Amino acid sequence: QVQLVESGGGVVQPGRSLRLSCAASGLTLSYYSVHWVREAPGRGLEWVAVVSFDGRNKYYADSVRGRFTVSRDDSKNTVFLQMGSLRPEDSALYYCATVPIFAVTNLRSWVYGMGVWGQGTTVTVRS
Amino acid sequence: QSVLTQTPSASGTPGQRVTISCSGTSLNIGSNTVNWYRHLPGAAPKLLFSGDDQRPSGVPDRFSASKSDTTASLAISGLQSEDEADYYCGTWDDSLNGYVFGSGTKVTVL
Numbered sequence: 760q761v762q763l764v765e766s767g768g769g770v771v772q773p774g775r776s777l778r779l780s781c782a783a784s785g786l787t788l789s790y791y792s793v794h795w796v797r798e799a800p801g802r803g804l805e806w807v808a809v810v811s812f813d814g815r816n817k818y819y820a821d822s823v824r825g826r827f828t829v830s831r832d833d834s835k836n837t838v839f840l841q842m843g844s845l846r847p848e849d850s851a852l853y854y855c856a857t858v859p860i861f862a863v864t865n866l867r868s869w870v871y872g873m874g875v876w877g878q879g880t881t882v883t884v885r886s
Numbered sequence: 887q888s889v890l891t892q893t894p895s896a897s898g899t900p901g902q903r904v905t906i907s908c909s910g911t912s913l914n915i916g917s918n919t920v921n922w923y924r925h926l927p928g929a930a931p932k933l934l935f936s937g938d939d940q941r942p943s944g945v946p947d948r949f950s951a952s953k954s955d956t957t958a959s960l961a962i963s964g965l966q967s968e969d970e971a972d973y974y975c976g977t978w979d980d981s982l983n984g985y986v987f988g989s990g991t992k993v994t995v996l
Contacts, residue, residue, distance in 0.1 A: 794985065796931075796987075798925075798927070798928075800927075803888070803972070803974070803987065803989060803990045804931065804974050804976075804987045804990070805987065806986065806987060809984075809985065818983055818984050818985075821982070821984075854930060854931070859921075859936045859942075861936070861937065861940070869978070869985075870919075870985075871921070871937070871978075872933075872977070872978070872985060873921065873923070873931070873976070874933050874936065875933075876930040876931050877930060878929075878930050879930060
């Protein structure tokens with residue numbers, strides 16, 4: 760069974776850092792580009808970042824560029840989101856998601872959006 | 887403010903058909919494929935359509951999707967109570983070099 764499990768969320772003070780993990784089971788994550796998406800209460804879905812299947816391409820939303828870094832460790836079948844200089848507006852439920860399976864063979868697979876999603880991990884930034 | 891514009895809400899009685907539109911530009915919908923997602927707040931979003939109109943296995947054929955120029959559409963036929971959810975379109979934006987979601991449409995079954 761294909762599954763993505765996020766972890767690492769919690770309560771943190773403004774200006775601090777947090778690292779989220781996205782661990783995959785039932786699939787070889789190294790074949791997939793992986794997105795991070797967040798959902799803040801009442802604000803809908805917001806795309807955060809993506810890392811390509813080979814780790815060479817990384818893209819970020821303007822709201823997090825320069826503060827967040829996405830990376831991957833394929834030996835652990837895991838993708839990470841390092842979040843720094845956190846702000847209250849970063850408080851949200853964070854999801855990781857792979858690209859759809861049909862996109863795997865495409866060199867720019869990340870443009871095809873999200874296929875399999877995790878259940879999310881909650882980040883709360885407050886004093 | 888979302889790059890992709892969706893009608894905030896849509897509703898219908900059981901059995902009716904509802905259509906949701908998603909409007910963008912030549913730099914996003916006009917040049918990349920569109921996905922549709924079903925989402926209940928606090929739960930994992932679910933992919934409904936990818937590649938503009940490709941329905942993954944397990945998605946009922948009551949759901950259909952299409953795209954024309956810079957507008958994408960999602961239709962739900964034979965509306966059922968379990969279809970109540972938020973529906974989002976999404977695509978890559980070549981000018982932002984990032985993925986963008988629509989503002990979301992809340993579907994209510996009356």
